[in-house]
Amino acid sequence: MKRLYGTVHFAPAVLSELRAGAALGVSVPEPQDIDWLSLLTVRNASLMPLITDLGPGETETIGLALEHPGSLVILDDLLGRRVALDAGLRVTGTLGLLLKAKRLGMLPSMAAAIGELRKAGMWIGDRLATNILVEAGER
Incomplete structure (x- = not known):
């Protein structure tokens, strides 16, 4: 941050x-x-x-x-x-921060970050996750 x-x-x-x-x-x-x-x-x-x-x-x-x-x-x-x-x-929000970091080359994988957030208990809907991955150029 x-x-x-x-x-x-x-x-x-x-x-x-x-x-x-x-x-x-x-x-x-x-x-x-x-x-x-x-x-x-x-x-x-x-x-x-x-x-x-x-x-x-x-x-x-x-x-x-x-x-x-x-x-x-x-x-x-x-x-x-x-x-x-x-x-x-x-x-x-958290995903917006991570997306910005991804765009600046500071985050290697948005998909991995979303997986870790979900594992930690953050609710991220499938549609939102897909949209973020598209924006991050990972889908």
Whole structure:
């Protein structure tokens, strides 16, 4: 991500969610140990959308993006993506990041990456996977 975007800012709720994943055996480095990660707190909570169906990570991420115009928001949650797009934010997700890395020659196989994400528990529909593989020039 550093090579793709430079510094990546993220919200405390995202770190909490990652740490919850660590309890399930997923390795999570501390942000201070990674020079391109920056933990930011939403300063104006009134900017955050009033949608209770979003998780805290999505809500804080959208709140941060609203405070930092021009930001690219990285969200995989469908409702979170819709809210961000409705708010006029630029949005991508995990597959978008990987597709960009593939196009820049930083990822040897999009198919292998999709397989690893699925193995890790990420739901990726067959039609979406096919479309991404076509965009990546692998199908």
